[in-house]
Amino acid sequence: MPLLSRQWTLLLVSTLTVMAGATLAPALPALEAVFAETPHADLLTRLVLTLPALFIVLAAPVAGWLVDRVGRLPVLVVSAWLYVVAGSSGAWMDSLQTILVGRALLGVAVAGLMTAVTTLISDYFSGDERARVLGRQGAFMSLGGVFFLLAGGLAADLHWRASFLVYLVPLLLLPSIRALEEPARQRLLDTAAEAPLPRMRISVIYAAALVGMLIFYIILVQLPYHLVALTDSSSTATGIAIATSNVFGGISGLLFARVRAVLPPVSIVSLVYALMAVGYLIIGSATTYPMVLVGLAVAGTGLGMTVPNLTTWLSSFTPPARRGQLIGGLTAAVFIGQFLSPIAVQPLIEIGGTALAFTGAAAVLAVLSLTAFVMRNRG
Numbered sequence: 001m002p003l004l005s006r007q008w009t010l011l012l013v014s015t016l017t018v019m020a021g022a023t024l025a026p027a028l029p030a031l032e033a034v035f036a037e038t039p040h041a042d043l044l045t046r047l048v049l050t051l052p053a054l055f056i057v058l059a060a061p062v063a064g065w066l067v068d069r070v071g072r073l074p075v076l077v078v079s080a081w082l083y084v085v086a087g088s089s090g091a092w093m094d095s096l097q098t099i100l101v102g103r104a105l106l107g108v109a110v111a112g113l114m115t116a117v118t119t120l121i122s123d124y125f126s127g128d129e130r131a132r133v134l135g136r137q138g139a140f141m142s143l144g145g146v147f148f149l150l151a152g153g154l155a156a157d158l159h160w161r162a163s164f165l166v167y168l169v170p171l172l173l174l175p176s177i178r179a180l181e182e183p184a185r186q187r188l189l190d191t192a193a194e195a196p197l198p199r200m201r202i203s204v205i206y207a208a209a210l211v212g213m214l215i216f217y218i219i220l221v222q223l224p225y226h227l228v229a230l231t232d233s234s235s236t237a238t239g240i241a242i243a244t245s246n247v248f249g250g251i252s253g254l255l256f257a258r259v260r261a262v263l264p265p266v267s268i269v270s271l272v273y274a275l276m277a278v279g280y281l282i283i284g285s286a287t288t289y290p291m292v293l294v295g296l297a298v299a300g301t302g303l304g305m306t307v308p309n310l311t312t313w314l315s316s317f318t319p320p321a322r323r324g325q326l327i328g329g330l331t332a333a334v335f336i337g338q339f340l341s342p343i344a345v346q347p348l349i350e351i352g353g354t355a356l357a358f359t360g361a362a363a364v365l366a367v368l369s370l371t372a373f374v375m376r377n378r379g
Contacts, residue, residue, distance in 0.1 A: 001060065003176050004176040006309075010133075010180075010313065011137055012140070013148075015078075015140065017113060017114045018148060021049055024161055026321065027155070028046070029161040030156060038096050044153070047146065055106075055111070057335045061325070062328075064119075064326065066112075067115055067324025067325075072116050073116075073181075076113065076189045079226070083113060083167065087363075089159070090163075091162075091165050106167075115328045128261065130315065134307075134312050135260075138308040138313075139304065142246045143246060173283075197317075203324065208269055209306070210337040211337065213306075214340055215276065215337075215341070216306070217337070219296065224238045226355065244300065247300070252301045253308055256309065259305065260312060265312070269310075269372040277363075280296055280299055280365060348360045
């Protein structure tokens with residue numbers, strides 16, 4: 001495979017973070033059937049999908065520290081190799097417990113990949129070009145989710161172990177990863193470390209990432225149950241619905257740089273939350289499948305700008321010598337939100353079902369959108 005350009009390499013590596021979970025989702029029923037004799041097989045099988053997120057949260061701050069101290073490329077290369085080995089390990093492991101060990105290590109690899117790649121994008125590009133590339137990163141991640149769900153489904157139809165072999169694909173990217181250049185190392189690390197940082201602004205960015213991902217994951221976790229209750233939809237219909245959100249997220253990611261050229265970051269946060277609020281309200285109030293698709297399209301449009309906006313905002317004032325550390329914190333915030341989503345939403349589910357989960361999220365988003373609008377002249 002010929003070497004890819006710097007930008008294509010970083011964008012394709014970014015899709016691996018989505019691939020970590022999406023690829024295996026279609027194989028879970030077969031996996032549970034194979035290990036049915038294992039105690040608590042139903043719970044352990046679901047952990048196969050969710051365990052990487054927990055280890056991403058734990059490893060991302062460490063990955064950020066290493067990115068700043070050791071270098072961007074060493075962390076990226078080691079993480080890519082670990083991703084291949086840990087991700088594919090399930091193809092030859094003979095117990096759910098050992099498969100789960102591989103999934104935990106995959107989470108560590110994803111933490112390193114995501115932190116190093118996003119830091120490199122922030123290092124290599126600046127200004128409007130950085131916004132464009134980060135928007136494309138968001139688009140690649142959204143559309144990559146659709147592609148890897150399909151790839152995982154096709155592999156699972158062949159054999160459940162084939163789904164794990166999809167994790168060998170990054171081997172094709174390793175030559176291009178190794179061809180990347182390490183950005184000029186900062187020699188004044190101690191000075192940079194002592195420079196004051198706007199901690200309140202950083203906290204707001206992290207909080208926005210956590211809340212945004214927590215509410216986004218309502219779609220992935222609760223939508224299948226909502227569609228079954230609403231229209232008795234098939235798994236295929238559910239897949240199309242989730243793909244609709246991802247496709248519109250990809251489109252808005254590609255348009256993000258144009259939005260960023262006319263709106264400051266806090267205003268974009270307000271816009272994102274407003275779009276998500278409208279989308280979730282439509283989903284929660286929908287009485288037909290097409291109405292749900294409309295809601296997903298609107299919500300997806302907002303979701304596609306969430307991470308590019310927050311990353312661009314954070315990178316705009318972060319000193320290069322501490323960029324990895326702060327982006328590692330952002331990565332952790334994103335995955336904390338994903339991990340907490342089912343727990344945070346469960347009380348609403350118990351009170352009023354999935355419809356209340358979506359309409360309740362819409363109300364929270366509307367308040368957050370208004371708050372961000374009031375704060376729009378800050379940051």
